[in-house]
Amino acid sequence: MQAMIYRAAGGLDVIRAADLPTPDVGPQDVRVRVVAAALNHLDLWTRRGMPGIPPRFPHVSGSDVAGVIDEVGSDVQGWQTGDRVVVNPTLSCGQCEWCQRGQDPLCNRFMVLGEHCWGGFAEQLVVPAANLERVPDDFPLIEAAAAPLAYATAWRMLISRAKLRPGETVLVVGAGGGVNSAAIQIAALAGCEVWATTSTPEKVALAHALGASWVVNYREEPNWSKAVYLHSAKRGVDVIVDNVGAATWPASIRTLAKGGRLINVGATTGHAVEIDIRQIFWKQIQLIGSTMSTRSEFHEVMRLVWQRKLKPVIDRVLPLSELREAHRIMEEGEQFGKIVLNVGNGENAANAHNAGNAEYPQSPPNS
Ligand SMILES: [Zn+2]
Structure with a gap:
């Protein structure tokens, strides 16, 4: 072959x-x-x-x-x-x-x-x-x-691990890859308000088309974390999907609301990062890891793909x-x-x- x-x-x-x-x-x-x-x-x-x-x-x-x-x-x-x-x-x-x-x-x-x-x-x-x-x-x-991989991974990450609830704000950092595109659609389907960061005007438009209601271009707005914070009326975000890794984790942790969750399935820009532990206990945030999916999660998400609820x-x-x-x-x-x-x-x-x-x-x- x-x-x-x-x-x-x-x-x-x-x-x-x-x-x-x-x-x-x-x-x-x-x-x-x-x-x-x-x-x-x-x-x-x-x-x-x-x-x-x-x-x-x-x-x-x-x-x-x-x-x-x-x-x-x-x-x-x-x-x-x-x-x-x-x-x-x-x-x-x-x-x-x-x-x-x-x-x-x-x-x-x-x-x-x-x-x-x-x-x-x-x-x-x-x-x-x-x-x-x-x-x-x-x-x-x-x-x-x-x-398969992107949707099953994003489904477990958001639904089973981060336990999204309708009405929560979800920020997807770096909306361009397969898992993050799937994450925007799944969070929107779950009734969340989805925000995203990405790098070009074309990708901004595509993130909107997937279901993001507000998107910041981090090339035009290098201090995207502050932009998100201001957009949230200085409250912060309930759930942040950050698979970019070392380059964005410190800013993502700062951008979480009190009681917020940072959810992660990968680290594209590097896996070693310095974290201020005070931000974890003062704001009572959770750092949640996830990887791939169970068989039942796989069947569940693929059914939504066949039904065209996720595309x-x-x-x-x-x-x-x-x-x-x-x-x-x-x-x-x-x-x-x-x-x-x-x-x-x-x-x-x-x-x-x-x-x-x-x-x-x-x-x-x-x-
Ligand atoms: Zn086993």
Whole structure:
């Protein structure tokens, strides 16, 4: 099968096309013929080399996968060749203390598809059948691939961990990535007043379109924290989503209202930050971590995607062979929403694509 691999940890030049053997299917697995696979920031981290995770190369990344089942393991029930599916990217053992409690993102053998094992930037992928979710017949696979990691992560983060309540103010710091775009939509759906910071007039308009009622451009307003504070009539914000990390955490903590929650699933600009502990106890704020999702959270959020109550934002669609360009775009922060790779994958897969695919440009509109 054709795949895009990292031949080592490093810069863009480690990304190569390769011909790999077709993966074998275990008794509880299925093999998916990949039709579309979307990028996440995680793919950049995996390519650069993650501290603490022993590098094993070549590596195939890609956590967001939609496709068609082309082989079913001997013990698998309820799935057939030809079924259209997306894959839950959280892999868990199903047996440890945390899995027994339904907390699979805390599993002792927790893995993320495309990070700890091979992912979807390839023509075929083998995954446990327990990780499949059926895609409705009329839902485009290109769009389905844009949803799993970002929406499941944002759902757990806001609904299960931060426990959003209607009427609260939510600030999304750096509205451009997949999780943060999803967070704006989910917070608006939950009945919150959503504010955002972002970097260009185009991204300001897109954040409004997703459901943000007030957006500050931090390039025009470097002291965005003060702007938010004044906009809140000097009250501060109930919930702040800050996955930007070291560059923005001190300002975010200052911008929280009394009793506010800072919720976090990542640290794009760095993970070491100095915090004034007095701000935590005086204002009685909470710092809340989250990662990925449980199976039930995954099913719950994907149902809202199928119902079009949550709509994945697709920045652009590129062919699988353009993975290196896709990494460059993400590294430069040029995208708003998801970059999806169209794996194509033969005649049958082309049928499975369906007409919805035509909604999206195959190359950047401005190229
Ligand atoms: Zn487990």
